[in-house]
Amino acid sequence: MGRHAMSDQASPATRKFLVNLLAAMLGAGLFVFGFGAAWLVLRPQTGLIALAGALIAALLGFFGRPLHSLAERWVHHWLPRGRSEVDTRRILREYSLSLSSVLNQDLLASTAVGLISEALEIRRGYLFIVNHEKTDNQDIYSLRGSKGMGEGTSVAGSLRADSAIVQYFTQNRRPLNQQAIDTLPEMQAMAADEKSWFGDLKADLYIPVHAKDEWIGLLALGPKVSGKSFTEDDLWLLSTLADQTAVGLQNARLVESLMRVNNDFRRAYAALEQSNRRLEQSNRQLSRAHAQLEKLDRTKSDFIAISSHELRTPLTVIRGYSEMMKEDEIIMEDPARTKMVNAIHAGILRLHEIVDSMLDMASIDSRTMQLNLTPVSTYLLFQSVCENLKKPATDRNISLEIKDEVQNLPRVEADPDALRKVFHHLVINAIKYTPDGGKITIMGSATARGLRGFQDDGIELVVSDTGIGIDPAFQELIFTKFYQTGELALHSTGKTKFKGAGPGLGLSVSKGIVEAHGGLVWAESSGHDEELCPGSQFHVILPLKSERPVRWPNPSRGNPE
Numbered sequence: 001m002g003r004h005a006m007s008d009q010a011s012p013a014t015r016k017f018l019v020n021l022l023a024a025m026l027g028a029g030l031f032v033f034g035f036g037a038a039w040l041v042l043r044p045q046t047g048l049i050a051l052a053g054a055l056i057a058a059l060l061g062f063f064g065r066p067l068h069s070l071a072e073r074w075v076h077h078w079l080p081r082g083r084s085e086v087d088t089r090r091i092l093r094e095y096s097l098s099l100s101s102v103l104n105q106d107l108l109a110s111t112a113v114g115l116i117s118e119a120l121e122i123r124r125g126y127l128f129i130v131n132h133e134k135t136d137n138q139d140i141y142s143l144r145g146s147k148g149m150g151e152g153t154s155v156a157g158s159l160r161a162d163s164a165i166v167q168y169f170t171q172n173r174r175p176l177n178q179q180a181i182d183t184l185p186e187m188q189a190m191a192a193d194e195k196s197w198f199g200d201l202k203a204d205l206y207i208p209v210h211a212k213d214e215w216i217g218l219l220a221l222g223p224k225v226s227g228k229s230f231t232e233d234d235l236w237l238l239s240t241l242a243d244q245t246a247v248g249l250q251n252a253r254l255v256e257s258l259m260r261v262n263n264d265f266r267r268a269y270a271a272l273e274q275s276n277r278r279l280e281q282s283n284r285q286l287s288r289a290h291a292q293l294e295k296l297d298r299t300k301s302d303f304i305a306i307s308s309h310e311l312r313t314p315l316t317v318i319r320g321y322s323e324m325m326k327e328d329e330i331i332m333e334d335p336a337r338t339k340m341v342n343a344i345h346a347g348i349l350r351l352h353e354i355v356d357s358m359l360d361m362a363s364i365d366s367r368t369m370q371l372n373l374t375p376v377s378t379y380l381l382f383q384s385v386c387e388n389l390k391k392p393a394t395d396r397n398i399s400l401e402i403k404d405e406v407q408n409l410p411r412v413e414a415d416p417d418a419l420r421k422v423f424h425h426l427v428i429n430a431i432k433y434t435p436d437g438g439k440i441t442i443m444g445s446a447t448a449r450g451l452r453g454f455q456d457d458g459i460e461l462v463v464s465d466t467g468i469g470i471d472p473a474f475q476e477l478i479f480t481k482f483y484q485t486g487e488l489a490l491h492s493t494g495k496t497k498f499k500g501a502g503p504g505l506g507l508s509v510s511k512g513i514v515e516a517h518g519g520l521v522w523a524e525s526s527g528h529d530e531e532l533c534p535g536s537q538f539h540v541i542l543p544l545k546s547e548r549p550v551r552w553p554n555p556s557r558g559n560p561e
């Protein structure tokens with residue numbers, strides 16, 4: 001270890017006593033000497049002798065402190081204070097114990113400096129916490145430190161990473177003294193501001209503190225009280241204390257970063273709680289709005305159900321009478337009257353159809369639609385629908401073709417009346433939205449499994465036209481009730497005229513019926529173009545075996561897919 005045990009074992013109390021005794025003796029000696037001299041010179045004037053005695057006493061009082069320091073130095077000189085093995089171990093143990101309980105870097109710095117200064121009897125000292133700060137613009141080591149021994153404010157400095165002294169401290173664990181900084185050739189390259197910063201510290205010795213290979217601290221120590229220089233023993237002790245300081249600093253750093261993380265976490269948690277509260281609030285508002293919407297929708301459905309029901313009875317009566325009037329001989333004889341009655345009858349039929357659709361819609365909305373399931377040939381159904389619509393189609397020179405493959409499709413379990421309505425709406429729409437001279441084709445396929453996620457055995461039917469097509473943005477919306485893309489001004493036109501719009505119920509009723517069978521319906525078209533007429537394809541999937549669907553859709557809210 002290269003250290004030697006010192007022989008002097010004088011306790012601090014003994015040393016203090018000796019210093020005080022020596023100081024008192026020095027004072028007394030000087031007084032006796034001064035008073036004797038005054039007595040010899042001023043012997044005849046006793047009054048002046050007394051005055052001189054008082055003057056000497058006052059001078060001694062004034063120079064009391066330097067006398068005490070002189071006495072201190074002499075005692076240190078005669079009784080040099082060495083450290084025994086026991087002392088060194090005690091210092092190390094006390095140091096490590098004291099530091100282990102300090103978990104704040106600044107507090108640790110001042111505690112460490114205080115302990116070292118006390119143990120080595122040093123006039124002043126600093127422990128700097130070193131941080132390497134590397135950004136795009138600069139690469140520096142910042143030093144933040146608290147003065148020890150209650151000397152007041154904290155000090156800070158910053159050193160460039162390529163500075164000679166930084167190179168020394170990052171690569172060496174050995175202490176460096178101020179004299180080396182002033183004289184060593186490699187230190188001459190140091191920047192003036194860095195040199196003067198070290199000079200201002202008035203420290204004699206610097207001991208770097210390393211954690212593994214990282215330079216994390218710097219102990220700067222002033223001169224000893226005794227005025228003597230640091231011994232090999234002191235340097236060994238200081239290096240060991242620096243290692244312990246490193247452990248303490250690392251712990252404090254860890255705790256501080258944990259506390260930072262904890263604080264960040266708390267802040268994030270508080271923000272999360274706040275946004276949760278906001279979310280709950282908007283959720284409550286949303287569910288209130290949802291409930292209101294549902295209420296509104298129910299009121300609308302109730303209105304449709306009641307009004308269509310109430311309209312149906314008088315309509316049936318009017319329809320009956322209009323049919324009777326059509327066959328009345330007197331009316332038949334008069335062409336003008338016949339024309340009027342025929343128009344009334346056609347209008348009533350149309351009204352009946354609309355009221356029927358409203359009733360269907362109401363039963364779909366209230367989920368009370370009754371399906372009378374029976375094996376149905378979709379080919380025969382399409383044939384009868386096309387037969388009924390043959391006249392309006394030929395009036396507008398539109399061809400209606402059912403492909404042979406439809407004939408070969410297996411029967412499906414369905415309600416034929418309900419399904420007829422679906423096919424009727426699809427074909428009549430195809431006629432309505434196809435210009436004169438166009439073509440409507442009905443195709444079919446016996447394999448529907450896997451299409452649009454359909455999982456059962458079923459068939460696919462497609463009503464394809466050469467009409468104006470549908471913008472992809474509206475291909476789902478057209479299945480919502482009362483939805484039309486056509487102009488309202490055209491509503492009064494005939495139901496099979498080109499673009500003659502209806503009440504906007506046909507597709508939503510069709511969707512309700514198909515889904516009530518457990519099937520799917522959707523539209524495909526490359527877009528809407530009244531010049532180029534890209535055409536539309538309406539696809540219907542029907543299961544071979546119809547069960548009540550698990551999810552009963554509400555067509556007023558659009559496609560649930």
Ligand code: ADP
Binds near residue numbers: 430468469503
């Ligand atoms: P409407 O009574 O208005 O025909 P629908 O529910 O049957 O009501 O149709 C809704 C809308 O879908 C129509 O207004 C029309 O814009 C569009 N549409 C339906 N079928 C076709 C088609 N074959 N070609 C182009 N557009 C269509």
